[in-house]
Amino acid sequence: MLKVLGRTSSINVRKVLWACTELQLPTTREEDWGAGFRSPTAPEFLALNPNAQIPVLIDKDFVLWESNSIVRYLANAYGGERLYPQAARERARVDQWLDWQASELNPSWGYVFHSLVRKNPAYQDATALREGQQRWCAAMAILEQQLQRTGGFVSGEQFSLADIVIGLSVNRWFGTPFERPDLPAVNAYYARLAERESFFLFCGAQQP
Numbered sequence: 001m002l003k004v005l006g007r008t009s010s011i012n013v014r015k016v017l018w019a020c021t022e023l024q025l026p027t028t029r030e031e032d033w034g035a036g037f038r039s040p041t042a043p044e045f046l047a048l049n050p051n052a053q054i055p056v057l058i059d060k061d062f063v064l065w066e067s068n069s070i071v072r073y074l075a076n077a078y079g080g081e082r083l084y085p086q087a088a089r090e091r092a093r094v095d096q097w098l099d100w101q102a103s104e105l106n107p108s109w110g111y112v113f114h115s116l117v118r119k120n121p122a123y124q125d126a127t128a129l130r131e132g133q134q135r136w137c138a139a140m141a142i143l144e145q146q147l148q149r150t151g152g153f154v155s156g157e158q159f160s161l162a163d164i165v166i167g168l169s170v171n172r173w174f175g176t177p178f179e180r181p182d183l184p185a186v187n188a189y190y191a192r193l194a195e196r197e198s199f200f201l202f203c204g205a206q207q208p
């Protein structure tokens, strides 16, 4: 059985659990790693992930970190062609959005989330908050354009790994209290995701 290390309040952990659910893979989870639980700076955790971050996947003797690499691995190893197509161009399109989520979208909302949701005193600078909101809105405008083009899911008509990782980022968008621009295609996309059984397990009841 696959083992996932990390608290479920982490969207990076939820990516992995959502992918396992889509692939119908049974998992066990060690809940008590990450903020508020056991620290990932513990030597036994650092031996698994030197970045001291969750999630970590353990598949027998194989240990893997980086959530987007983990979801790719799961799809590759466990018959997930439906989520991660093999044809080069289709796969590249999914990869493009997986990488964009990790390198552009996710970093764009860090300050705003820590400020407004976590209410972390270190993230209460008004200028930095405004700039963070602008960065996040700019990234979401790119997603809006793409969803207007596909009229379906992020990389095209079919639900893919990209929708797991971006769906969770969109969940943060709707769960963060600030004046968000109206993004009709993103709203419709989120409603489309909510038609999936697995959505409520990992995104809860938050709606636009």
Ligand SMILES: N[C@@H](CCC(=O)N[C@@H](CS)C(=O)NCC(=O)O)C(=O)O
Pocket (backbone or CB within 6 Å): 010, 011, 012, 013, 033, 034, 035, 036, 039, 040, 052, 053, 054, 055, 065, 066, 067, 068
């Ligand atoms: N790029 C990493 C980022 C992982 C990450 O930022 N994990 C956060 C939780 S979302 C973490 O480990 N925080 C430290 C903690 O909870 O103690 C990935 O995608 O796996």
